[in-house]
Amino acid sequence: xxxxxxxxxxxxxxxxxxxxxxxxxxxxxxxxxxxxxxxxxxxxxxxxxxxxxxxxxxxxxxxxxxxxxxxxxxxxxxxxxxxxxxxxxxxxxxxxxxxxxxxxxxxxxxxxxxxxxxxxxxxxxxxxxxxxxxxxxxxxxxxxxxxxxxxxxxxxxxxxxxxxxxxxxxxxxxxxxxxxxxxxxxxxxxxxxxxxxxxxxxxxxxxxxxxxxxxxxxxxxxxxxxxxxxxxxxxxxxxxxxxxxxxxxxxxxxxxxxxxxxxxxxxxxxxxxxxxxxxxxxxxxxxxxxxxxxxxxxxxxxxxxxxxxxxxxxxxxxxxxxxxxxxxxxxxxxxxxxxxxxxxxxxxx
Amino acid sequence: xxxxxxxxxxxxxxxxxxxxxxxxxxxxxxxxxxxxxxxxxxxxxxxxxxxxxxxxxxxxxxxxxxxxxxxxxxxxxxxxxxxxxxxxxxxxxxxxxxxxxxxxxxxxxxxxxxxxxxxxxxxxxxxxxxxxxxxxxxxxxxxxxxxxxxxxxxxxxxxxxxxxxxxxxxxxxxxxxxxxxxxxxxxxxxxxxxxxxxxxxxxxxxxxxxxxxxxxxxxxxxxxxxxxxxxxxxxxxxxxxxxxxxxxxxxxxxxxxxxxxxxxxxxxxxxxxxxxxxxxxxxxxxxxxxxxxxxxxxxxxxxxxxxxxxxxxxxxxxxxxxxxxxxxxxxxxxxxxxxxxxxxxxxxx
Numbered sequence: 187x188x189x190x191x192x193x194x195x196x197x198x199x200x201x202x203x204x205x206x207x208x209x210x211x212x213x214x215x216x217x218x219x220x221x222x223x224x225x226x227x228x229x230x231x232x233x234x235x236x237x238x239x240x241x242x243x244x245x246x247x248x249x250x251x252x253x254x255x256x257x258x259x260x261x262x263x264x265x266x267x268x269x270x271x272x273x274x275x276x277x278x279x280x281x282x283x284x285x286x287x288x289x290x291x292x293x294x295x296x297x298x299x300x301x302x303x304x305x306x307x308x309x310x311x312x313x314x315x316x317x318x319x320x321x322x323x324x325x326x327x328x329x330x331x332x333x334x335x336x337x338x339x340x341x342x343x344x345x346x347x348x349x350x351x352x353x354x355x356x357x358x359x360x361x362x363x364x365x366x367x368x369x370x371x372x373x374x375x376x377x378x379x380x381x382x383x384x385x386x387x388x389x390x391x392x393x394x395x396x397x398x399x400x401x402x403x404x405x406x407x408x409x410x411x412x413x414x415x416x417x418x419x420x421x422x423x424x425x426x427x428x429x430x431x432x433x434x435x436x437x438x439x440x441x442x443x444x445x446x447x448x449x450x451x452x453x454x455x456x457x458x459x460x461x462x463x464x465x466x467x468x469x470x471x472x473x474x475x476x477x478x479x480x481x482x483x484x485x486x487x488x489x490x491x492x493x494x495x496x497x498x499x500x501x502x503x504x505x506x507x508x509x510x511x512x513x514x515x516x517x518x519x520x521x522x523x524x525x526x527x528x529x530x531x532x533x534x535x
Numbered sequence: 536x537x538x539x540x541x542x543x544x545x546x547x548x549x550x551x552x553x554x555x556x557x558x559x560x561x562x563x564x565x566x567x568x569x570x571x572x573x574x575x576x577x578x579x580x581x582x583x584x585x586x587x588x589x590x591x592x593x594x595x596x597x598x599x600x601x602x603x604x605x606x607x608x609x610x611x612x613x614x615x616x617x618x619x620x621x622x623x624x625x626x627x628x629x630x631x632x633x634x635x636x637x638x639x640x641x642x643x644x645x646x647x648x649x650x651x652x653x654x655x656x657x658x659x660x661x662x663x664x665x666x667x668x669x670x671x672x673x674x675x676x677x678x679x680x681x682x683x684x685x686x687x688x689x690x691x692x693x694x695x696x697x698x699x700x701x702x703x704x705x706x707x708x709x710x711x712x713x714x715x716x717x718x719x720x721x722x723x724x725x726x727x728x729x730x731x732x733x734x735x736x737x738x739x740x741x742x743x744x745x746x747x748x749x750x751x752x753x754x755x756x757x758x759x760x761x762x763x764x765x766x767x768x769x770x771x772x773x774x775x776x777x778x779x780x781x782x783x784x785x786x787x788x789x790x791x792x793x794x795x796x797x798x799x800x801x802x803x804x805x806x807x808x809x810x811x812x813x814x815x816x817x818x819x820x821x822x823x824x825x826x827x828x829x830x831x832x833x834x835x836x837x838x839x840x841x842x843x844x845x846x847x848x849x850x851x852x853x854x855x856x857x858x859x860x861x862x863x864x865x866x867x868x869x870x871x872x873x874x875x876x877x878x879x880x881x882x883x884x
Contacts, residue, residue, distance in 0.1 A: 208691050328689055332868060336685060339848050339869025340677055340841040342557050402874025475871075476844075477837040481830065488826040492689040495825075499688050519681055519864050520688025522824075525751025 191215040191501060191527045194257060194285065196276060197265035198222040198235060198246065201290060204494045205263055207236055214527035215501065219257045220246045223266065250276065254283045260505055260531075263497060264289035268388045270301040274308065277319060281311040286504050287319040288497050294321025295331070296392040296513065309511035318507040322500055322514055324492035325351055326389030329469045329483075330452050331396050332514045337471060337479050344401055344475040350453035352467050353486050354460055355435060356423045366436045366456045367414060369426035375414040375433045386412045386438030387454040394442040394450050400515055403449055409441045421459045434458055499523050502530035540850060540876045543568040543606060543634065545625060546614035547576060547584060547595065550639060553843045554612055555585055563876035564850065568606045569595045572615065599625065603632045609854055609880075612846060613638035617737045619650045623657065626668060630660040635853050636668040637846050643670025644680070645741040645862065658860035667856040671849055671863055673841030674700055675738030678818045678832075679801050680745050681863045686820065686828050693750055693824040699802035701816045702835050703809055704784060705772045715785045715805045716763060718775035724763040724782045735761040735787030736803040743791040743799050749864055752798055758790045770808045783807055848872050851879035 195206055195217055202222075209215055220232050225248060227235060233242035247253050262280040267273060270293045280287050297305040312319050321327070330349050338344050355362055362368075367375045367384040378384030391408055398405045417434040420427075428434045435457025442450030460467060468484035503517045514520075523530055544555055544566055551571075558564055569581050574597060576584060582591035596602050611629040615622060619642045629636050646654040661668050670676070679698055687693050704711055711717075716724040716733040727733030740757055747754045766783040769776075777783045784806025791799030809816060817833040852866045863869075872879055 324689060333685070335870040336682070336868045338871035340673055340836055340844045341871045342840060342844045342847070344871050344873060400870045402872075402878070477840050479832060479836060480834075481832045483828060483830045485829075487689055487828060491691060491826050495689045495691045498691070515868050515870065518867055519685045521684040521749045521864065522687035522690045522693050523751075524693060529751070 188528045191261065191505070191531055192218045192259040193501075194219040194221070194253065194259045194262045194280070196221040196250065196262055198224075198227060199265070201265040201490065201493060202263075203236060204490060205265065205497060206232065208494055208498060212498070212523070212527060213525065214529070217242075217244060218259050219253045220244055221250045221253060222246050222248060224248075250279055254279050254285070259285050261286040261288060261501055264291070265497075266291070268292045270294060270297045270304050274304045277308060278311060281308070281315050281317060281319070284315045284317055286317045288500055288504055289319070289321050290323045290327075290493055290497055291321060292323065292326055292389040293392060294319075295323065295326035295389060296396045297321065297511070299391050299395045305511060312511055313509045316509045318504045318509055319511045320500060320504050320507075320514070320517065322496050323389075324487060324489050324496060325387075325454070326393045326396075327514060328492065328496055329487060330389075330454070331393040334397060334471055334473070335400050335515060336519075337473060337481065338401065338475070341473060341475045341477065341479070344473060346449055346474040347397060347472070348451045348474075349469075349471040350455070351469050351486055352455055352460060352465060353489060354458060354467050355456055356458045358425075360425055363426045367433050368435050368458055369428050370433050372414050372416060372433060375436075379412055384412065384436060386436045387456065390438065390440035390452055390454070393452060394440050396513065396515065397450055398442050403442070403444060405442045405444050405449070407443045409443055411439045413437045413439075415455055415457045417463070419462050421462055423458050426458065428458065434460075495522070496520060501527065505531045537877045540564040540610065540854070540880055541567045541608040542850075543570070543602065543608045543611045543629070545570040545599065545611055547571040548614070550614040550839065550842060551612075552585060553839065554614065554846060555581065557843055557847060561847070561872070561876060562874065563878070566591075566593060567608050568602045569593055570599045570602060571595050571597060573597075599628055603628050603634070608634050610635040610637060610850055613640070614846075615640070617641045619643060619646045619653050623653045626657060627660060630657070630664050630666060630668070633664045633666055635666045637849055637853055638668070638670050639672045639676075639842055639846055640670060641672065641675055641738040642741060643668075644672065644675035644738060645745045646670065646860070648740050648744045654860060661860055662858045665858045667853045667858055668860045669849060669853050669856075669863070669866065671845050672738075673836060673838050673845060674736075674803070675742045675745075676863060677841065677845055678836060679738075679803070680742040683746060683820055683822070684749050684864060685868075686822060686830065687750065687824070690822060690824045690826065690828070693822060695798055695823040696746065696821070697800045697823075698818075698820040699804070700818050700835055701804055701809060701814060702838060703807065703816050704805055705807045707774075709774055712775045716782050717784050717807055718777050719782050721763050721765060721782060724785075728761055733761065733785060735785045736805065739787065739789035739801055739803070742801060743789050745862065745864065746799055747791050752791070752793060754791045754793050754798070756792045758792055760788050762786045762788075764804055764806045766812070768811050770811055772807050775807065777807065783809075844871070845869060850876065854880045
């Protein structure tokens with residue numbers, strides 16, 4: 187029998203824990219190491235941390251370097267933070283041990299745009315070590331970039347792109363409420379934007395620049411706005427209460443501009459309970475061109491599970507890829523991996 | 536300056552003519568030869584045949600063999616007939632001259648399913664000659680197969696797929712009316728199904744088998760039904776009149792069945808003027824799984840222009856590909872090629 191696909195998991199927060207649970211349901215793939223940031227997880231069994239009713243024999247560690255020294259793996263699934271600068275040294279450790287990397291760090295969907303120097307270093311390291319690095323996720327990674335570009339594949343002309351992802355933040359906890367400005371006053375929201383505590387969506391620069399690149403559009407500028415979504419009604423979740431006149435979320439927009447015209451407009455209004463004001467959640471893409479395309483996905487593709495899914499479904503494509511720092515657009519069309527992972531991977535350690 | 540991408544076009548019917556016109560609008564790509572079936576086109580200038588107001592210096596020929604002997608090209612754009620058996624000898628001529636091939640022959644989206652022997656021969660010929668063959672189009676090729684699979688890329692589980700493509704045949708002429716049974720009685724429709732003159736959609740076997748393959752589903756059977764769409768109202772186009780009680784089109788369905796259950800259901804009801812009975816044209820995809828995906832594209836992506844677009848947009852991916860007979864699922868994500876074709880192609884003759 188062929189060997190399983192061996193995965194090291196880095197990051198055992200919300201996303202990392204779901205990835206771990208889902209990988210255990212899949213055939214032909216196994217977790218051989220797990221790295222957590224929090225001290226209290228050091229030395230614990232991964233099964234216990236995931237609330238399984240048995241141990242899995244995988245000790246979680248805080249010491250990434252030692253783990254990479256002692257553990258052979260085909261791929262690192264990386265879900266720590268969002269930013270190229272923060273994840274660079276983590277990804278580097280894996281590459282130097284000839285381990286492929288899939289990361290859900292938002293800026294890694296197109297790391298060239300925020301930090302060309304580190305992107306080049308990652309690309310070189312990957313090539314030297316004959317492995318591949320891919321940044322992916324639901325958004326950035328799919329709905330507001332890769333899917334839009336794939337749809338333009340049936341277009342002869344593309345004149346303008348408008349897309350929005352309207353979601354409901356109700357399932358999320360206090361951290362998300364804070365970074366999206368839910369449950370505060372308009373004045374507090376504006377202060378939060380100024381001091382950087384309210385961030386809106388991370389990934390618009392990466393999505394807009396990727397769309398422009400593959401359509402051959404040389405943009406003059408990518409502009410972003412973050413506006414408070416002021417509620418007209420009472421909105422209430424177990425974590426937060428929004429009275430009329432208060433902020434229910436952050437309407438983050440990005441514009442890809444050329445000659446003063448927005449050729450690309452992406453919107454991601456993130457709020458709790460938009461349906462209370464008659465707004466349907468969904469993913470909406472309009473392509474003005476030849477032909478016109480007017481797409482709706484209702485409700486929106488769920489964020490957490492979507493990101494976990496695309497990360498684990500891309501494992502074979504990344505293992506099979508030529509080496510280097512790659513974009514989703516370099517990868518073959520994705521699809522769900524429902525059968526044995528070993529059927530889909532060409533080269534295993 | 537780098538050389539243009541050189542295209543030979545085979546087939547100057549409806550689709551081939553649109554491909555020719557569109558390629559002339561694009562940068563970095565040129566038509567260097569054109570093959571037509573009809574005797575009256577032999578020796579004519581391509582510009583004249585396309586109703587351009589000038590000659591293009593490209594003489595259309597009926598003699599494919601001589602053209603391939605004398606003309607160097609990077610790729611053949613092939614749009615003659617739908618069937619593997621009929622296109623095999625045409626594609627072979629190109630491959631033996633080390634010319635890549637994109638074909639819109641429906642069965643070539645997955646030629647292995649109808650004729651494994653010829654598919655193997657094409658694959659071998661392509662590999663020996665270091666070139667690539669791809670079958671594509673809007674359907675099969677994109678809406679009811681590649682797009683569905685790409686959407687499953689954000690799914691952890693897929694339990695069932697239902698999709699339909701509801702279009703309006705009004706723009707089409709007498710040939711399409713005949714093959715879809717528009718404007719006849721139910722009795723005549725049933726006779727037409729029996730004697731094979733009413734064919735419905737070509738491509739369902741290819742779409743269903745491709746979806747099943749990439750989801751790792753071993754189907755017991757692919758079942759197809761073709762039912763008359765009986766009009767309740769008067770429907771009239773410049774080509775055909777459908778009185779109430781008569782047939783407005785063909786509702787063609789395909790089922791991918793395992794253990795008696797349809798895991799995949801694809802519907803393509805093709806008729807004139809469905810909106811007269813309150814039916815909205817569109818492309819609809821429902822994926823039951825984790826997460827659920829409920830997608831609509833309204834109206835449907837236009838068939839003719841969509842097929843032409845994906846055929847010309849895939850040129851760089853096919854030129855850049857490793858050799859062999861490939862599927863859309865082997866290709867990187869497609870996108871519109873709006874800038875100079877030479878920017879997107881790695882190797883040119």
